[in-house]
Amino acid sequence: MPWPTGGTSDYVLFTEGDDLYDAMVASIRGARRSVDVETYIYAADEVGWRVGAALADRARAGLRVRLMVDAAGSMGSFSRGLERYLRRQGVVVRRFHRWSWRQPSRFYRRNHRKLLVVDGREAYVGGFNLHRESSRSAFGPRRWRDTHVRLHGALATRASELSEAFWAGERGGAAPTGTQDGDALIPNHSRICRHQVHCLYDRLLQSAERRLFVTTPYFVPDRRTQNELVRAAQRGVDVRLLLPGKSDVPVARWAARATYGTLLSAGIRVFEYQPRVLHAKTAVVDGVAATVGTANLDYRSFFVNYELNLFSANRGLCTALEEQFRTDLGDAVELTAPGWSRRPWGGMIAELVGRTARRWL
Incomplete structure (x- = not known):
């Protein structure tokens, strides 16, 4: 079930795709002016x-309805038939960064954001894509494990502004602005910082004093982020990483495993989630600060793709994310330094392949 977080900011946390899709469809059907996806x-x-x-x-009813899908991410899944249907009904559809022989490098830079904005008053952001793999009713008990959040008020207005700017071709975005609570919706590119999410994520790690719980499906940290995790553990912080035991991108898992030796020897606790593909991207610090959004802890999210993360000090949201993290640990296996040192040679070779490819993941 969706989890209302309470507090002064109005958040609803979703960890089941069917609950999220029900809520999104209801919001879209309730739109009165505009829908942006x-x-x-x-x-x-x-x-x-x-x-x-x-x-x-909503498009037939005369509303402005716009849909932007990433050309690389939706390649082979967003069919011409669905696209034609939407266009005929009045939906404005764009494929972001289509392949071009004149500009082949732009195909590498992708719009990884998952954002729905309705009437500029309600917004959804997080890790869920629009596909059956995240739906229990369509995919069964092996559906992907993910996290999304619904926003209202000032943050929804901010989401609308960011969406409008991105649609207009403004990739930099404005400098970050937050609510009275200090919460902020942050793209990873602004006019004053090219890697905004990366900088704020590292600041979050630096602020940890007691505990730091991180969930990410693609863990390929740059050296600076890896060092911040190690420093946190060295100053006595309980650092726990929840990473995938199963992955839709095996080479990314190999690259993650190439870091385990360093992390485990520093006292960081590493858990691999077992029952399903893990796709959630969250972090909680000391139960008082958190982030949830689209960015993974990897080179592509921090330095290449367009991403969008909520950074929040909302106690209700932080508590909900911490409790979900502890629940997920019940479905995970903890790795230990002695056990990891005895892993098979085949695994070490796979890690070498992953380490070599890490900047491209």
Whole structure:
């Protein structure tokens, strides 16, 4: 079930795709002026067509409805048939950074944001894509494990501004602005900082005094971020990483495992989530500060892709994320330094491949 977090900021946390998609469709159908969607993966399946029907309904009613899908992320999943249907109903559709022989390098820079904004008053951001793999009703008990959050008020207005700017081709974005609580919705590029999410993420790690819980599906940290994790553990912080035991990108898992020796020897506790593909991207510090959004702890999210993260000091949201983290640990296996040192040679070779490819993941 979706989890209202309470507090002075109005957040609802989603960890089940069906709950999220129900809420998104209801919000879209309740729109009165505009609907804007950005997503990395949009699949022409049960989930995609259901959301598409809601978008088409609002477009037929005369609202401004815009959809931006990433050309690389949705390649092979966002069908021409679904695209034609949406366009015929009045939805404005764009494929972000299509392949071009004149500008081949831009295909590498992707829009990894997952954002829905309705009427500038309600917004959804997080890790969920629009595909059946995240739906229990469509995919079954092996659906992906992910996290999303719904925003209202000033942060929803901020989401609308960011979406509008991105649609207009303004990739830098304005300097970060927050609510009275200090919460902020942050893209990773602004006019004053090219790697904004990376800088704020490292600041979050530096602030940890007691405990630091990180969940990420693609853990390929740059040296600076890895050093911040190690420093936190060395100053006595309980640092725990929840990483995938199963991955949709095996080479990314190999690259993550190449860091385990260093992390474990520093006293960082590493857990691998077992039952399903882990796709959530969250971090909580001392139960008082957190981030949830689209950015992974890897080179692509920090330095290449366009991302969007909520940074929050909302106690309700922090508590909800901490409790979900502890619940997920119940489905994870903890690795130990002695056990890791005895891993098979085949695993070490895979790690070498992952380490070599880490900057491209």
